[in-house]
Amino acid sequence: MTDDILVERHPHWRRLVLNRPAKLNAVDAPMLERLIAAIGEAEADPACRVLVLTGAGRGFCAGQELGAGVTPSEAGAPDLEALAGRYHHEVVRRVRASRLPFIAAVNGVAAGAGVGFALTCDIVLAARSAKFVQAFVRIGLIPDSGSTFFLSHLVGDARARALAMLGDAIDAETAERWGMIWRAVDDAALGAETDAIVERFVAAPAEAIAGMKRLFASVVAGASLEAQLALEAREQGVAGRSADFAEGVRAFQEKRPPVFNRG
Numbered sequence: 001m002t003d004d005i006l007v008e009r010h011p012h013w014r015r016l017v018l019n020r021p022a023k024l025n026a027v028d029a030p031m032l033e034r035l036i037a038a039i040g041e042a043e044a045d046p047a048c049r050v051l052v053l054t055g056a057g058r059g060f061c062a063g064q065e066l067g068a069g070v071t072p073s074e075a076g077a078p079d080l081e082a083l084a085g086r087y088h089h090e091v092v093r094r095v096r097a098s099r100l101p102f103i104a105a106v107n108g109v110a111a112g113a114g115v116g117f118a119l120t121c122d123i124v125l126a127a128r129s130a131k132f133v134q135a136f137v138r139i140g141l142i143p144d145s146g147s148t149f150f151l152s153h154l155v156g157d158a159r160a161r162a163l164a165m166l167g168d169a170i171d172a173e174t175a176e177r178w179g180m181i182w183r184a185v186d187d188a189a190l191g192a193e194t195d196a197i198v199e200r201f202v203a204a205p206a207e208a209i210a211g212m213k214r215l216f217a218s219v220v221a222g223a224s225l226e227a228q229l230a231l232e233a234r235e236q237g238v239a240g241r242s243a244d245f246a247e248g249v250r251a252f253q254e255k256r257p258p259v260f261n262r263g
């Protein structure tokens, strides 16, 4: 029994902890398989409303395991296309396709695929001491795990290319200033700030949040304004038929805070 993915279960949320601290939580295929399974399990729990992804120790995730057991050779290199598609990219897909909001609590360095795992999340909080490194170029690879996509959308073409091609690290405050993450917070406050957002999602109307995820997925897939307006109308129809909407309006009229997710 391995504990490289820790799952902390709470009544309405889960924390998934990448747990190989001696290697800054570098990932390998079996670990990613367990991460994917943990995401699926949370998804299947109707009581679960939000997931936190974070790392144990001083790192968030140093990307693909590069240590013992990785033996690349020019003659017989590992099939990275298959590996990326089946594991790294499946994590990215699962998070994006999930009905659940994901919060990345980036507690330390995120490198390589670790950056993609953070940026695929809906809300990214980072400790001020954390760094983001497109480390791929340093080992002769190209950015994967959605990095070229996320960076181009979030920070623009010029910065995305420089980050990818030069492989320089940027700190959390720069990432916030560039719009790559939601917020950089004091290291000591990361836990409390994360918990505060978790509480907000637990209390938020879960169906509406799931609808927003579908809408933003459509935007990032390149929908036109007309297509997006049509989808917003459809999703508003779904939200408008929910018990949460009835409760929200009642609470407004009765001048009290709404209590969602009872329907």
Ligand code: T3D
Residues within 6 Å of the ligand: 022, 023, 024, 026, 062, 063, 064, 065, 066, 067, 080, 081, 083, 084, 088, 109, 110, 111, 112, 113, 114, 133, 135, 136, 138, 139, 141, 144
């Ligand atoms: O298979 C596929 O599908 C291909 C997909 C690839 C996706 C990728 O993610 S490729 C990119 C892989 N990741 C990297 O290239 C990052 C490698 N790590 C680093 O560049 C640095 O460690 C960091 C910039 C992340 C942090 O630097 P620093 O100075 O804070 O820490 P450190 O001393 O380098 O690392 C601490 C320990 O973690 C160290 O072990 P030791 O010497 O104390 O026993 C180091 O070897 C280990 N470590 C860090 N990253 C990895 C790792 N061990 C294995 N794999 C790693 N990726």
